[in-house]
Amino acid sequence: MRCHRSGRKGRVETLKIGPIEVWPPVVLAPMAGITNAAFRTLCREQGGGLFVSEMITSRALVERNRKTLAMIRFAPGESPRSIQLYGVDPATVGRAAKMIAQEGLADHIDLNFGCPVPKVTRRGGGAALPYKRGLLRAILRAAVAGAGPLPVTMKMRKGIDDDHLTYLDAGRIAAEEGVAAVALHGRTAVQHYGGTADWTAIARLKEAVPEIPVLGNGDIWSADDAVRMMQRTGCDGVVVGRGCLGRPWLFRDLARAMEGSAERCRPPLGEVAATMARHAELLVECFGSETHALADFRKHVGWYLKGFTVGAATRAALTSARTLDELRARLAELDAAQPWPQAAEGPRGKSNTRRRVHLPDGWLDDPYEEVALDAAAEADTSGG
Structure with missing residues (x-):
């Protein structure tokens, strides 16, 4: 790179x-x-x-x-x-x-x-x-x-x-x-x-x-x-x-x-595209399914292309690819020589502040009280 x-x-x-x-x-x-x-x-x-x-x-x-x-x-x-x-x-x-x-x-x-x-x-x-x-x-x-x-x-x-x-x-x-x-x-x-x-x-x-x-x-x-x-x-x-x-x-x-x-x-778009293809290939190995892997990869496309001049239709084509071959073909259409953009620098992902934190009733009453939490507190949270 x-x-x-x-x-x-x-x-x-x-x-x-x-x-x-x-x-x-x-x-x-x-x-x-x-x-x-x-x-x-x-x-x-x-x-x-x-x-x-x-x-x-x-x-x-x-x-x-x-x-x-x-x-x-x-x-x-x-x-x-x-x-x-x-x-x-x-x-x-x-x-x-x-x-x-x-x-x-x-x-x-x-x-x-x-x-x-x-x-x-x-x-x-x-x-x-x-x-x-x-x-x-x-x-x-x-x-x-x-x-x-x-x-x-x-x-x-x-x-x-x-x-x-x-x-x-x-x-x-x-x-x-x-x-x-x-x-x-x-x-x-x-x-x-x-x-x-x-x-x-x-x-x-x-x-x-x-x-x-x-x-x-x-x-x-x-x-x-x-x-x-x-x-x-x-x-x-x-x-x-x-x-x-x-x-x-x-x-x-x-x-x-x-x-x-x-x-x-500071990779040009061609090297970014190669990394995107490598990421998708690894996801296929991880999940054992191209369908699952390509669906999971969609959320990464916008992060990889942040700041680059890539049209909405091209982005849509990349996120809708259903096979590795299709994704590779779409990536090959990108302008490989396009340089790393200054707009790609800085924050990534969602940045927001909440109005309040949701807590159990009375949670803030006493920081030293003995408390046991319900097992349901761990339900459905693997992976966040």
């Missing part, structure tokens, strides 16, 4: 998560419907890091739900293998972690305490859960005990809103319970993906829990953003989510930036 030069920075240190060494210190954030084995492979082909699966529920895993077990299949040679678990019941989370460890399903477990979607928070899960400090501690303790030798990490947000911040308490609890690293998305649940990520909160968390690695997440749209975040906050690594949508070569940029190189990838 074609590259250009940016300002040179010094090489950063390797990230250590328990016994796992991660270089560059970059983590692919779990994203529902995105970070399947195909997308993880595509990103790995560009650069190193830790690539986490889509979120699965602990309940579905211990019950050996067929869809959930399919979601945690890893590509041959994929290492380290990383699973993100969502759970609200300490006993169930503990059993799920033990199952992963004993059956060799993964090498690393990440716990989701950052999901802001209403179907999760209205039942006390995701970004709402850390408000209940005792329940958070119980889940972390059970997960670490169940995981045995496997490192357990957690991903969270600043809190529910600016009046109910939880990240500093949650970070301290995590460190006390043996969690190997914590990742902070510098937004509250009510912000969803709107506004600007608060990198100063990441710096404060690093100061509060210097004994474990802290990873920063939020508004990393380029490799230079990642370097700036690490310099400004002192965090030990970064978590990249929406910034790599339709742009898996961001991981190549990240590796170069972390090494101190000034080279950055």
Whole structure:
């Protein structure tokens, strides 16, 4: 891919998560419907890091739900293998972690305490859960005990809103319970993906829990953003989510930036088209069905073509392709020489703020009250 030069920075240190060494210190954030084995492979082909699966529920895993077990299949040679678990019941989370460890399903477990979607928070899960400090501690303790030798990490947000911040308490609890690293998305649940990520909160968390690695997440749209975040906050690594949508070569940029190189990838449309074809091929391998794979690929087309001059009819033809051969033929019609557009830079994916966070009745009354959440809180949430 074609590259250009940016300002040179010094090489950063390797990230250590328990016994796992991660270089560059970059983590692919779990994203529902995105970070399947195909997308993880595509990103790995560009650069190193830790690539986490889509979120699965602990309940579905211990019950050996067929869809959930399919979601945690890893590509041959994929290492380290990383699973993100969502759970609200300490006993169930503990059993799920033990199952992963004993059956060799993964090498690393990440716990989701950052999901802001209403179907999760209205039942006390995701970004709402850390408000209940005792329940958070119980889940972390059970997960670490169940995981045995496997490192357990957690991903969270600043809190529910600016009046109910939880990240500093949650970070301290995590460190006390043996969690190997914590990742902070510098937004509250009510912000969803709107506004600007608060990198100063990441710096404060690093100061509060210097004994474990802290990873920063939020508004990393380029490799230079990642370097700036690490310099400004002192965090030990970064978590990249929406910034790599339709742009898996961001991981190549990240590796170069972390090494101190000034080279950055800015591929022309022909190289983008080749990456799109490769992505679709990997999806076919992942799902075992061209129909399923091409239907799944549709949502990626707009992200790949962001900023390029491509007509509506051509975009429609690409999203309606039903076979790999048809998709390849449509991609071949694109202007391969069209250069990378400046309009392709910057935010990707939806950016919106919510008016409120949906919570269980009385959830905010007492952050220290003992609470047990209904098992239904984990229903239908594998994959987000």
